[in-house]
Amino acid sequence: MFATAAAALLVIMCLALVRAFRGPKIYDRILAVNMFGTKTVLLIAVYGFMTGRPEFLDLGIFYALINFVGVIAALKFIERLDEYDEQEER
Amino acid sequence: MDSIFTDILAGALGRYNYWVVIVLMMAGFYVVIASTNLVKKIVGLNIFQTSVFIMYISIGKISGGTAPIVWANAELYSNPLPHVLILTAIVVGVATTALGLSLIMRIKHAYGSVEEDEILALSQAEDEDE
């Protein structure tokens, strides 16, 4: 049961990865990274149950956190980057 | 018949992690030597570094083992020593990355570029002026 769930999560991660590669816009990539991170959190939880030792969910909590901060940082800096790039072109 | 096949498979599986590590390491190496952009070089260095981490942790893994934290129904524990070494290495890695990135920002400030060949051309021109 957990093995199936883990396999499904791996498939989802692969698909998100494909979107992150293809991209076209940077926002698509950030979206894919966000989705990838969420599914990694779930995979950690499922993997813990699969191996019979699910105490390491602290890791999952932390991944969720770091994922959020990463996405916010990307958005905030891309905002400044856009301004900067416009400056350069002018 | 079956056993020969499983032997070969087991042999390949027994080295699979190391091969992937080598692929990653060489990809990072390629980025470092082929790219002219300094930020991309730092990314390449980080990829190289992480592949070494995976190498060490793979060496420390024991099949059927579990994380080295005492557990009532554990039979085998993975080797904690590589974990400690890599933990240290990761934190040192972020320290060097931060230093490298701040150097890049200073380089951008001084030369107006982070492309290696442009910087080289600029500094050669400076040398000739003197």
Next chain:
Amino acid sequence: MLLCEQQTPRGLNQLPRKKTEMELAVNITLLLMLCATVFAVVKLQSLFAIVMLFGIYSLLSAMIFVALDAVDVAFTEAAVGAGISTVLMLATLVTTGRWKKKPERSGLLPLFVVTITGAALVWGTLDMPEYGNPANPAHHHVADRYIAESPTEIGIPNMVTSVLASYRGFDTLGEVIVVFTALVGVLSLLQVRRPRTFARKQDNRPDTHRRRPYPVLQVVALIMMPFIIVFALYVQFHGDFGPGGGFQAGVIFAVAFILYTLTYGLDDSLALTPLPALKILAAGGVIIYGGTGVVSMLLGGNFLDYNVLAANPVSGQHIGIIVIELGVGITVASVLITVFYAFVTRAERNRAGEKQVDLPNKAD
């Protein structure tokens, strides 16, 4: 010992243990995804995309560390690789621009070098002992002793913490000093802006709609801040029993303030954590660590020999580990926060520097 047995959830003993094939399959898939990510990094031209993919790369490698039983390492890699390194790289991109101006230089010579080196390394792996075999020599020198005796000798269930903080305490001291030195290096290259408490309110820069803050994110960040800090304290002091410890907790603390800076701006954040205090704390952590060693010398033991810190060697080890982990946590947290402030200052100044040519009111 009793403590860790309580940790094991009771209902789980009937769960099947040892799904080794499935573990292997997860491992193989994750490693393949890692390879794919790296090739995309090699091929792409947009630096921003490269940095985002580097974040994915770090998350993936951290997941692989979980699959290889290295939970402490996974924690640190996620914190440092996917968290701090990615954020710092993004901040650098604001200064350096997001596109590589030129394509790669001719790839043939590097490709040749890389192929030769790779082939030599693969040839080398053929002599390596098989992955995961318990009889491998790597598992049979000090590792045996750490596994067999550290739970009774040091008295804490997490062997990684006992080795890190006690057996190899010198290494960790060296590492904390490296982190501190990195801070000194970064601060000598970049400066952190002081908070502008008054100027900010009457700042009459033309405020385009895109520069407005995100109220939703501010609320979410404010809800999360106390939660993150409590979680950091939990990781700091629970590191003896589960994955965690000083490094991880320090990074989580730093992440809390990074989130605050990202949503509320550098000035508010600097008012919350003044720069002089951060500098003192960064040095203070190193002093706490080194001081523990000196105290143990004064009490008649060797440097960083915690046995002498209390009447009973095991409780002495406990005290020693908690104190030095605290030192590590303080140093890592304050160093990372300060480094982040320095990067953001640089990124903002760069933007302002470009802009302020035609603006009369200077920043300071």
Next chain:
Amino acid sequence: MQIAVDLVSWLFLSMGMFLGLTGAYGILKFPDFYTRVHAASISDTLCTACFVIGLALQSGFNLVTAKLFMILILLWLTGPAASHALVRAANTAGLKPVTEKKD
């Protein structure tokens, strides 16, 4: 009893898997950024909940369950906030949705 719990938990997990795969399919197949956000973020919240409930049923009532629900709360807090910020950033940057079918 155990069988019933297993069954319910299996049901939740397969629901989570289905939603996750739907979201992943959407993120790959939809034509532009806004529709992709729509596919990913909406399915994500329920998918997370299904996974967490399915796993929590398996673990019984202990610290693991508490941590699972902390993950759930965190993801429910951060996921929509991140999606919102993402769309807002894309919108202010001037990214236009695709409104017509390509020929």
